[in-house]
Amino acid sequence: MTGYVIAVAALTAALVIVAYDRWRTARTIRRLDDMLTAAMDGSFSEQNFDESRLSALESRLARYLTASALSERNVREQKDQISALISDISHQTKTPVANLQLYAQLLSEQPLTPQGKDCTAAISAQADKLQTLIEALVKTSRLETGILALHPQPGQIAPMLERSVAQYAPKATEKGIVLTTRRTEGSAVFDPKWTEEAVCNLLDNAVKYTPSGGTVTVEVKNYELFSAIRVTDTGPGIPEEEQAKIFGRFYRAPSAYQAEGVGIGLYLTRQIAEKQGGYVKVESIVGKESTFSLFLPRS
Numbered sequence: 001m002t003g004y005v006i007a008v009a010a011l012t013a014a015l016v017i018v019a020y021d022r023w024r025t026a027r028t029i030r031r032l033d034d035m036l037t038a039a040m041d042g043s044f045s046e047q048n049f050d051e052s053r054l055s056a057l058e059s060r061l062a063r064y065l066t067a068s069a070l071s072e073r074n075v076r077e078q079k080d081q082i083s084a085l086i087s088d089i090s091h092q093t094k095t096p097v098a099n100l101q102l103y104a105q106l107l108s109e110q111p112l113t114p115q116g117k118d119c120t121a122a123i124s125a126q127a128d129k130l131q132t133l134i135e136a137l138v139k140t141s142r143l144e145t146g147i148l149a150l151h152p153q154p155g156q157i158a159p160m161l162e163r164s165v166a167q168y169a170p171k172a173t174e175k176g177i178v179l180t181t182r183r184t185e186g187s188a189v190f191d192p193k194w195t196e197e198a199v200c201n202l203l204d205n206a207v208k209y210t211p212s213g214g215t216v217t218v219e220v221k222n223y224e225l226f227s228a229i230r231v232t233d234t235g236p237g238i239p240e241e242e243q244a245k246i247f248g249r250f251y252r253a254p255s256a257y258q259a260e261g262v263g264i265g266l267y268l269t270r271q272i273a274e275k276q277g278g279y280v281k282v283e284s285i286v287g288k289e290s291t292f293s294l295f296l297p298r299s
Contacts, residue, residue, distance in 0.1 A: 028054060039065055090138050097134070100127040136264040139197075140249070143271050150191040152276045157220055157227060157296075158184040160192050164199040165218055168207055176212035179203075182219035186227040188296035190276055195296065198272040198280075201265035202231040202292045209235035209290075226278065226295040237286035247280065269294065 031054060039061065104124035112120065143150075161184050172179035206216045214234040221228045238246065249267045266280075273280045277297045284290040 032057075035061060087138065087141075090134050093130070093134060097127055097131050101131075133264070136268060140264060140268050140271065143268070143275065150194050150272070150275045152189045152191050152297075154187060154189050154299075155192060157186045157188055157190075157229065160190075160196050161199065161218060161220070161229065164196050164203060167200060168203045172207050172216060175207065175210075177207060177210050178215045179207070180215065180217050182217060184218070184220045186220040186222045188227040188298050190278075190296045191272075194272045195276070195294075198269040198294055199229060199231070201269045202229075202294065204265060205292070206231050206233035206235070206290075209233060211235070221293075222298075225298060227298055229294040229296070230291055231294075232289055232291040234289050237288055237290055238282065238284040239286055240284075243282050243284060246282070 035058065101124065104120055104127060107120045108117070108124070161181065165179060165181055169179055203216070203218070210216055210233045216234075217230075217232045219230050219232075221230060247266045247270045249264060270280050273294055273296075278295045280295070281293050282290060283293070
């Protein structure tokens with residue numbers, strides 16, 4: 001009888017210990033969950049000030065969150081400073097660039113030697129390039145800092161594509177390039193103004209790098225989650241090792257170094273796509289063609 005009582009007591013004690021351990025573990029998990037929730041919503045604060053492991057963890061998490069907040073604030077301040085600097089540069093250079101363009105035009109109307117005409121054309125081209133660069137930098141910095149926000153809304157893609165293609169039809173004709181549109185029916189959730197900017201960047205690249213006699217084709221492909229605007233050109237193509245780099249800011253492929261442009265159009269296109277929940281990809285066959293696809297969410 002005594003042995004039975006001892007066994008029951010031992011079993012009871014074991015059950016109590018197991019129950020206590022489970023309760024303590026559940027309490028710790030709940031506290032960790034509360035800590036993570038508070039960290040995510042910005043309301044975290046230390047509650048245990050003892051020598052327990054939970055207290056040490058709270059202290060380390062508090063230090064990490066403080067450092068992260070400081071780092072985020074520094075990054076935000078740097079972006080704001082860069083945006084302000086670019087805006088100042090844009091404002092201060094607007095008049096000089098306009099004057100350069102005006103004087104270049106006036107010079108081109110004067111009787112000049114062949115060398116003088118070449119110099120005038122070079123001045124005009126460089127002034128236009130500088131203006132394009134400044135405008136692209138302002139747009140990019142304002143998108144990155146949130147000064148300019150995108151407002152995606154459900155809509156048909158075709159009208160926006162028609163406007164984009166119409167802008168580049170004269171340039172394509174002048175260069176002897178056939179610019180065509182195929183199936184453009186489709187809908188997506190997008191900001192019409194900024195998406196048109198992104199498509200125009202793709203068209204600008206396509207027309208720029210396609211030789212005379214080539215073709216540029218624009219079409220829409222609809223998938224379950226996305227609608228893709230595809231711009232295909234018959235240009236020189238892009239080597240596989242370059243494809244991951246071309247969407248970087250100011251990146252210019254070695255083979256395209258002499259071409260017009262400042263290397264920011266594709267970067268801006270990617271920024272516009274990502275801020276609408278979409279993305280951009282490129283498929284290319286060297287010596288044959290390249291296809292840039294701008295994917296826009298359908299809902």
